[in-house]
Amino acid sequence: MRIAVFHPGAMGSKLAAQLVAAGHEVHWVPEGRSEASAARAAEAGLIGTPFADAVREADAVLCSCAPQGAVDIAKQVGSAGFGGLYIEANPLSPMSLREAQSAVPEATFVDAGVVGPPPTGGPSPTHLMLSGAAADQAAGLWAGTAVTAMVVGAEPGAASAAKSSYALYNKGKAALAVLAFQLAEKHGVTEALTAQQVRADAGSLKDPGLPEQLRSVAWRWGPEFDELAATLDAAGLEGDAARALRQVWTKLT
Numbered sequence: 001m002r003i004a005v006f007h008p009g010a011m012g013s014k015l016a017a018q019l020v021a022a023g024h025e026v027h028w029v030p031e032g033r034s035e036a037s038a039a040r041a042a043e044a045g046l047i048g049t050p051f052a053d054a055v056r057e058a059d060a061v062l063c064s065c066a067p068q069g070a071v072d073i074a075k076q077v078g079s080a081g082f083g084g085l086y087i088e089a090n091p092l093s094p095m096s097l098r099e100a101q102s103a104v105p106e107a108t109f110v111d112a113g114v115v116g117p118p119p120t121g122g123p124s125p126t127h128l129m130l131s132g133a134a135a136d137q138a139a140g141l142w143a144g145t146a147v148t149a150m151v152v153g154a155e156p157g158a159a160s161a162a163k164s165s166y167a168l169y170n171k172g173k174a175a176l177a178v179l180a181f182q183l184a185e186k187h188g189v190t191e192a193l194t195a196q197q198v199r200a201d202a203g204s205l206k207d208p209g210l211p212e213q214l215r216s217v218a219w220r221w222g223p224e225f226d227e228l229a230a231t232l233d234a235a236g237l238e239g240d241a242a243r244a245l246r247q248v249w250t251k252l253t
Contacts (some may be wrong), residue, residue, distance in 0.1 A: 001025070001141065004049075004058040006073045007033060008041040012064035014118035015089070015128075017044035018145040019062070027054045052080065060085040060141065061107070063100075064114070067091050068223040074103035087112050087138050088156075089128070091163050093230035101156060110138045111156035113163025119146035131158035164231045168242065171221055175248040177204035178211045215252045222249035 002025045005016040016026050027049040028041050041048065055061065055077055061084065063073050070090040077086065086107035088100050101109045110132040119126035126146060130138050131153035139149035152158045184193040190208050197206045204210070214221075225246035233239035 001059045002057055003027070003060045003062060003141070004029070004054040005046065005062045005064065006077075007065050008037050008044060008046060009065060010040075011114055011118050012062070012089075013037075013040035013044045013046075014120065014126075015062065015064055015114070015142075015147065016041075016046055018119050018142055018147050020045040022142060022145050024141065027058065029054050051076070055080040055082050058082065058084055060087065060138075062087045062089060064089040066220045066223060067096070067227050071096055071099050071103065074100040078104040078107070082107050084108070085110065085134055085138060087130075089114060091167055091224050091227055092160050093164075093227040094157055094160070094234045095230060096227060097157060097160055108132075108134045108137075109156055110134050111159040112138065113159045115163055115166045121146040129159035129162040131160075132156045135159075161231070164228055167224060168228050168232075171224070172242070172245055173204055174210070174214060175225075175245040178214060178248050178252070180205065181208050181211055184208075211252065214249075218249040218252035222246055222253065225249060 003019055004027045005012055008016055008028050019026050026046050028046045029051045030038060030048040031051065061077055061082060063070060065073060067090045070088065070092055082104060083106040086104045087110045089112035091113060092100065097111060110130055113129040114126065115129060116126040117124050125148050128142060128147050128149045129152050130149055132155065135151040139151055142149050152162050180193060184190045194205055194208055196202045225242050229239040229242035232242055
């Protein structure tokens, strides 16, 4: 199958590499992308192609990018008249997901969400949550690879909810750890805080360098918490909790 991926970032490039390993012909669009993106695309075995050709000839499109760019990509692909399988693999709120789906009216839309690290075959699995009428078809694209596809619902939205639920826990925990280290530093008690790593629930407190380490992803995690807040609001839950944690990432950027 011929597949176009937008874009080969840290996660998208690895998902695309697994598609290449499965025997698919995978294209990307170099125009406007960074040298780092080009390097990741080359490592993954992707074929650089102009946008119009990449979309027109594709049987499937994989959209895996920062959440703030997902709807715009869907609009661009939809405007090109794409009518194949569109896999939206970004952590989106129900409203953003509906907007992305509406932007590709001729496509068969599959909602997707990645839980876990980029797929490299390591000990921690990469779960690709999928939902929608063609979720099984999408799952088959990664058959036999380091990606573990999981069909979680018949309607778009279920995969995003599964991803959002885990992201709220996992990245929310990281945000709290960042705040804890910042508070401990203000009072000169960082060693006392890291000493608590011996406790079963305190693994995030092992490294006081965590805030600096997470600075490189804060630009992407911040908008993800915007989507998480909207997702919680839509479910009648406490969206303000995610909005408060979003400020941690704002201050790290």
